[in-house]
Amino acid sequence: MTKTGATAEGPVASVQGAADLTGVSCWRLARDGPRRHHLEIVTYEGDLMAEISRLPGPVADLWDWQLDGSCRRENPDVFFHPEGERGPARRDRDSAAKAVCGACPVLRQCREHALRAREPYGVWGGLTEDERESVGTNMPAVATAS
Numbered sequence: 001m002t003k004t005g006a007t008a009e010g011p012v013a014s015v016q017g018a019a020d021l022t023g024v025s026c027w028r029l030a031r032d033g034p035r036r037h038h039l040e041i042v043t044y045e046g047d048l049m050a051e052i053s054r055l056p057g058p059v060a061d062l063w064d065w066q067l068d069g070s071c072r073r074e075n076p077d078v079f080f081h082p083e084g085e086r087g088p089a090r091r092d093r094d095s096a097a098k099a100v101c102g103a104c105p106v107l108r109q110c111r112e113h114a115l116r117a118r119e120p121y122g123v124w125g126g127l128t129e130d131e132r133e134s135v136g137t138n139m140p141a142v143a144t145a146s
Helices: 058-066 087-102 107-117 129-135
Strands: 024-031 037-044
Touching: 058 107, 087 107, 107 129
Parallel strands: none
Antiparallel strands: 024 037
8 A cells, every 4th residue: 555645544744854754664553443443554655754763563562552452442533633623622632531541451551652652643641742742752762673
């Protein structure tokens, strides 16, 4: 599957500081429905996404923790804000997402992943985008599978 500037969810924004990923293939978790996901290979043409070297490789053992996440039973819209959401609506949605994360059995793994991979969007491991940013960017990179 080759994508140029778009994913199944919409256009891919260029990220400041992203590496040139022309012709690079990577794995991406794609959604089949509200509770069904699969991995797919995506080949990017051009400078379309953040540096992928921080992401774990396509080894199931590195991703299996996601199957136990409490978020899998929730609507993804709880964790990812719509464009332009601000103020009380965003705080309320973030609080609802954090409540789900607070009781999650894989909170630690999720948070570690989000910080290492520098997930740019959504609530991961009970942290919003801004909270992850303030934690710092000095997290060690995750080794990729060869």
